[in-house]
Amino acid sequence: MTSAAGQPQRLAWGGVSTAVVTAAATLIWGRSAAPGAAAFGGVATGLQLLAARTMARTGRPASLDHLKVYGIGVLFRAAGVVLFGVAVGLDRTTFQPLASAAGYLGVVLPLLYLETRLTR
Numbered sequence: 799m800t801s802a803a804g805q806p807q808r809l810a811w812g813g814v815s816t817a818v819v820t821a822a823a824t825l826i827w828g829r830s831a832a833p834g835a836a837a838f839g840g841v842a843t844g845l846q847l848l849a850a851r852t853m854a855r856t857g858r859p860a861s862l863d864h865l866k867v868y869g870i871g872v873l874f875r876a877a878g879v880v881l882f883g884v885a886v887g888l889d890r891t892t893f894q895p896l897a898s899a900a901g902y903l904g905v906v907l908p909l910l911y912l913e914t915r916l917t918r
Contacts (some may be wrong), residue, residue: 815904839904842901870918
């Protein structure tokens with residue numbers, strides 16, 4: 799990720815992925831699963847946008863020679879996992895574990911795939 803030029807694409811992919819995962823969670827676990835899936839889809843999208851912007855500011859490409867740039871992305875995604883744990887621990891009713899995890903992973907994985915396409 800050497801530039802944040804793909805931010806509109808990231809936002810579009812994140813929005814579509816969030817909608818799809820939220821709909822799937824609602825079908826599988828019921829309406830009570832929707833808030834957690836949607837919230838963590840949004841968290842994944844926001845963290846991806848923030849990570850791309852921060853990594854672009856380093857001025858270095860994410861490569862084996864610049865593992866610190868990869869580390870920035872890993873830290874942002876790990877922060878999402880920590881946020882997931884805190885949210886589920888504090889309010890298990892709103893943030894059902896499976897639905898919230900599906901929301902986070904169902905958005906972050908397509909966005910990571912997009913990153914590989916944007917860096918080519």
